[in-house]
Amino acid sequence: MTPSDDTHADPAAAHARGSSGVETGLASGAEADARLMAEAIAVGAGHLGLTASNPSVGCLIVRDDGAGPRIIAAAVTAPGGRPHAETQALAQAGEAARGATAYVTLEPCSHHGHTAPCAEALIRAGIARVVISVVDPDTRVSGRGIAMLREAGISVETGVLEARGERALEAYLTRKRLGRPHVTLKLALSRDGMIGSRALAVGQGQVAITGPESWDHVQHLRVRSDAILVGIGTVVADDPELTVRLPGLEDRSPVRIVLDGNLRLSPDSKLARTAARVPVIAVAGVLSPDDGDVDPHGRQARADALSALGVEVLEWDPRRLDLLLPALASRGLSSLLVEGGARTATSFLDAGMVDRLLLFTGSPTIGAQGIASPVRSGLVPAPFMHTSGEAFGPDHLDIYERTP
Ligand SMILES: NC(=O)C1=CN([C@@H]2O[C@H](COP(=O)(O)OP(=O)(O)OC[C@H]3O[C@@H](n4cnc5c(N)ncnc54)[C@H](OP(=O)(O)O)[C@@H]3O)[C@@H](O)[C@H]2O)C=CC1
Ligand SMILES: Nc1c(N[C@@H]2O[C@H](COP(=O)(O)O)[C@@H](O)[C@H]2O)[nH]c(=O)[nH]c1=O
Ligand SMILES: [Zn+2]
Numbered sequence: 001m002t003p004s005d006d007t008h009a010d011p012a013a014a015h016a017r018g019s020s021g022v023e024t025g026l027a028s029g030a031e032a033d034a035r036l037m038a039e040a041i042a043v044g045a046g047h048l049g050l051t052a053s054n055p056s057v058g059c060l061i062v063r064d065d066g067a068g069p070r071i072i073a074a075a076v077t078a079p080g081g082r083p084h085a086e087t088q089a090l091a092q093a094g095e096a097a098r099g100a101t102a103y104v105t106l107e108p109c110s111h112h113g114h115t116a117p118c119a120e121a122l123i124r125a126g127i128a129r130v131v132i133s134v135v136d137p138d139t140r141v142s143g144r145g146i147a148m149l150r151e152a153g154i155s156v157e158t159g160v161l162e163a164r165g166e167r168a169l170e171a172y173l174t175r176k177r178l179g180r181p182h183v184t185l186k187l188a189l190s191r192d193g194m195i196g197s198r199a200l201a202v203g204q205g206q207v208a209i210t211g212p213e214s215w216d217h218v219q220h221l222r223v224r225s226d227a228i229l230v231g232i233g234t235v236v237a238d239d240p241e242l243t244v245r246l247p248g249l250e251d252r253s254p255v256r257i258v259l260d261g262n263l264r265l266s267p268d269s270k271l272a273r274t275a276a277r278v279p280v281i282a283v284a285g286v287l288s289p290d291d292g293d294v295d296p297h298g299r300q301a302r303a304d305a306l307s308a309l310g311v312e313v314l315e316w317d318p319r320r321l322d323l324l325l326p327a328l329a330s331r332g333l334s335s336l337l338v339e340g341g342a343r344t345a346t347s348f349l350d351a352g353m354v355d356r357l358l359l360f361t362g363s364p365t366i367g368a369q370g371i372a373s374p375v376r377s378g379l380v381p382a383p384f385m386h387t388s389g390e391a392f393g394p395d396h397l398d399i400y401e402r403t404p
Helices: 030-047 085-097 118-124 144-151 162-168 170-178 212-223 232-238 296-309 321-330 342-350
Strands: 058-064 069-076 101-106 129-134 155-157 182-189 194-197 227-231 255-259 280-283 311-314 335-338 356-361 370-372 384-392 395-402
Touching: 030 058, 030 069, 030 101, 030 129, 030 162, 058 085, 069 085, 085 101, 085 118, 101 162, 118 144, 129 162, 144 155, 162 170, 170 182, 182 194, 182 212, 182 342, 194 342, 212 356, 212 384, 212 395, 227 232, 227 342, 232 255, 232 342, 296 311, 335 342
Parallel strands: 101 129, 129 155, 182 335, 182 356, 227 255, 227 335, 255 280, 280 311
Antiparallel strands: 058 069, 058 101, 194 370, 356 395, 384 395
């Protein structure tokens, strides 16, 4: 078996197989279960950022006819969230599913939602054993899928490679458990801890801090996110596009969100001009009668112009992250990538709304005109814990995770 960890490739194509399936070279048992679940997790990761409110689940159908386990089908939740992984894998396997084992990263669903329950489909297909990584916290499922399978006489094992499974499904699990998206804050820091420069005139573009290798990695982070968020200060200063521009993955751009309490977003900005292609939400707050410094007519005209371009102007207080994030979650957004700037990063950190912190440190120094980052590598306070570090060309990425 060559387990696939390429989350960017088409997961089904990664499993090109003949009618006899993919030999794994393993003997059945706990080690094979773990290896096959690792493969199911890799397959499931293939549609992160594409399945909206649904988790991107991986499912393998595996047969052992005496010569060791063979993968006869592999599927991931379809873009948009349906069909679910199991029904697609069962369709691929056909009659060969009878007596086989299903490896599923999330407990098979038991509810009649938009589709019939996957647990029922597994039973009907004659699956003999189901191996599950994570139990589904969805209140419509939550143990019922497992119970249905067991009642039908299927042998069920749960918690296989659970930590890795939880990590792969972290966005979905955070939304279900905490009622808000999983938040990754990513910042690019100069060697002296700055994220930008005040010396640049508006529209002069951003300071180059990190190189192409980091850029490539951030593009992949965007691919796997449901939404990307910045403050209006960044939009005014840099006029970013915030899309995915990797060849072949251009259609994987996440929803773009701007915190913009005074609706300063210009209809001429790259965000507004591309809104018809990739959604943009401007979180614009509600004008109160004493907002003396804002011309309500100007604001309304801007709102109209932006709406005509396809920007959604959301009258929600961008300062109340404690309310905004649950509102985004209720739209089905499970993973949020916050890309700055300094004030926005500070707000998310102060509100305790950052689950993972990615600090890219580049080689340039910016000096006294710099805009200081609210956090610096090596100086990140609790509750964050440094979990890994990696080089990207001349840059260094440090990853910190929130500890419970
Ligand atoms: N190196 C890096 O990783 C990055 C660097 N940058 C740099 O950062 C600089 C911009 O940073 P900064 O000026 O701090 O601007 P931000 O992008 O953080 O935007 C801040 C503005 O957003 C609005 N806002 C609305 N709600 C919130 C909220 N909850 N929290 C914070 N702000 C909110 C406010 O404007 P209002 O009152 O009008 O609503 C506020 O002034 C630029 O120089 C840019 O190049 C930017 C991104 C990444
Ligand atoms: N994506 C996925 C599952 N997702 C489950 O289904 C719920 C959404 O149901 P519905 O809105 O009807 O599609 C979601 O909250 C989660 O419980 N289940 C599975 O068996 N396999 C899958 O591949
Ligand atoms: Zn299902």
